[in-house]
Amino acid sequence: MKVALVGATGYGGVELIRLLHNHPVFELNAIYSHSKGGESIRSYYPHLTGAVELIMDDIDPEKIKAKSDLVFLAVPAGISRDWSKRLRDAGLKVVDLSGDFRLEDVEDYKKWYKKDPIAKEELEGVVFGLADIVKDEIRNATFISNPGCYPTASVLGLYPLAKEKMIVKNSIVIDAKSGVTGAGRGASVANLFSEIDENLKIYKVNTHQHTPEIEQQLNRWDPEIGMITFETHLIPMNRGIMATEYVDLKSPITAEELHKLYTETYKDVKFVRVRPLGEFPSTKEVQGSNYCDIGVSVNVRTGKAVIVSVIDNLVKGAAGQAIQNANIWTGLDEAAGLDLLPMYP
Numbered sequence: 001m002k003v004a005l006v007g008a009t010g011y012g013g014v015e016l017i018r019l020l021h022n023h024p025v026f027e028l029n030a031i032y033s034h035s036k037g038g039e040s041i042r043s044y045y046p047h048l049t050g051a052v053e054l055i056m057d058d059i060d061p062e063k064i065k066a067k068s069d070l071v072f073l074a075v076p077a078g079i080s081r082d083w084s085k086r087l088r089d090a091g092l093k094v095v096d097l098s099g100d101f102r103l104e105d106v107e108d109y110k111k112w113y114k115k116d117p118i119a120k121e122e123l124e125g126v127v128f129g130l131a132d133i134v135k136d137e138i139r140n141a142t143f144i145s146n147p148g149c150y151p152t153a154s155v156l157g158l159y160p161l162a163k164e165k166m167i168v169k170n171s172i173v174i175d176a177k178s179g180v181t182g183a184g185r186g187a188s189v190a191n192l193f194s195e196i197d198e199n200l201k202i203y204k205v206n207t208h209q210h211t212p213e214i215e216q217q218l219n220r221w222d223p224e225i226g227m228i229t230f231e232t233h234l235i236p237m238n239r240g241i242m243a244t245e246y247v248d249l250k251s252p253i254t255a256e257e258l259h260k261l262y263t264e265t266y267k268d269v270k271f272v273r274v275r276p277l278g279e280f281p282s283t284k285e286v287q288g289s290n291y292c293d294i295g296v297s298v299n300v301r302t303g304k305a306v307i308v309s310v311i312d313n314l315v316k317g318a319a320g321q322a323i324q325n326a327n328i329w330t331g332l333d334e335a336a337g338l339d340l341l342p343m344y345p
């Protein structure tokens, strides 16, 4: 099946190029950029020399449709919405990596993304593609909205407790850290080496746009979960997210019982790996892979459940999950092209 990529010059785009290069069915035959049409992707990413030397074209939905059946759209929120519509109108299947279509409440989008809300009709048929959990919804989608990086780690970390309705209202605290590639390739002073190296910064305190996305998903499984406290930090590394979730539970539970809940929930879920009790994952242990690794514990003094979930933001948090979604949507093995061991060390 021929697939296209819009937003090829970005970090999400170039990670899609890497993963699609070895895909057994999807053939990436065309890539697009709004400002670099006519130029070779190699000139922006020399590591692709001799392997992928496609020339980028201007974004033209009709032209894309003539060449490909499915498109991965990896452009910023606020820009994605118009391209999504035009690509869908041209008859393409679209997997969108931006935050534009993730929030069911359009007022939430306005409030947290500080952009004009999307018309409700535009959300019809959109599926929030949390690929490890909602496979049946994905098979019946008309459009896939790929989850955000932090929400992927956080929601997979909390799903077993949410579906069993074990969480005390408004009690969830998520302390999350990300590598710098999460911010994309665009230059900014805040992301200079001299600002990031040997530094740890909290950002978007109580205002992060992924807050309502996490709440929306958790409240689907348990409407009593309410609101969360979600804080994000930038750490001096390229790839990786660690989300540590602190939760009050309605009834006391032992660490063994909690661990059993997680291992049972995820026993048939290929890309979520629950670590043995007492072991906690680190970001390097999933780097370059589509895995989300989880460690669980109970603080016996306070009774809080403490869950640690890690992903590679560019793979499970973006390109990998997008391909997993496209695999499921088109009837392929969900792991096609994604059976990658993490790069270690």
Ligand SMILES: NC(=O)C1=CN([C@@H]2O[C@H](COP(=O)(O)OP(=O)(O)OC[C@H]3O[C@@H](n4cnc5c(N)ncnc54)[C@H](OP(=O)(O)O)[C@@H]3O)[C@@H](O)[C@H]2O)C=CC1
Binding pocket: 006, 007, 008, 009, 010, 011, 012, 013, 033, 034, 035, 036, 074, 075, 076, 077, 079, 080, 097, 098, 099, 147, 148, 149, 181, 182, 183, 184, 185, 186, 313, 314, 317, 318
């Ligand atoms: N980085 C990450 O870890 C994650 C990213 N995402 C999401 O994926 C999407 C892409 O992110 P990322 O690759 O990191 O971002 P980058 O900043 O690295 O790249 C942005 C891309 O968007 C394109 N673009 C910018 N403006 C426009 C426009 N007006 N019209 C069309 N294309 C445009 C750029 O193309 P050009 O070359 O023409 O400038 C570039 O290819 C975003 O929505 C982001 O939120 C989601 C999860 C994780």
Ligand SMILES: CC(=O)N[C@@H](CCC(=O)OP(=O)(O)O)C(=O)O
Binding pocket: 076, 077, 097, 098, 099, 100, 147, 148, 149, 178, 179, 180, 181, 182, 183, 209, 210, 232, 234
């Ligand atoms: C490190 C870093 O800056 N990460 C970005 C992730 C943004 C992102 O992925 O944007 P969406 O809202 O489109 O999902 C952030 O925290 O805003």
